[in-house]
Amino acid sequence: MKLTKENVQTITQFAKHCIRELGIKSSVKITLSKRQTGQATAGYYNPADCTVFVAVHNRAIADIMRTVAHELTHCKQQEDGTEFPNDDEGLQPLEDAANTSSGKLVRFYGRKNRDIYSDLISEGLQRFLYSSPKS
């Protein structure tokens, strides 16, 4: 995804949707960045200051949304008083919950906002799929 005004707006709207759906009360700061996270992940959540970092370079919009929803779920987990263990095995149940939650959030949002998948298909097919029937 390119960091155009429209794309940033699309992600912002989705993030607001997630914050509402998850019932997050904290003020969250989300950074969309062209650079990588520096870790073997596409995003991370910093519990110290409720910030979410998401790498966007060479990724589809729906994929970025999944990462946004995943990291926001960690924010909600923290609000609920969840402790984040330091070991991978201890973290796994929290990761599984975030993966389930993010998949669900993107899937249902995508049903009403089909344009989130627009960069996954070619322009020709897009015209075919989204052209209104002529009557």
Ligand SMILES: [Zn+2]
């Ligand atoms: Zn995670």
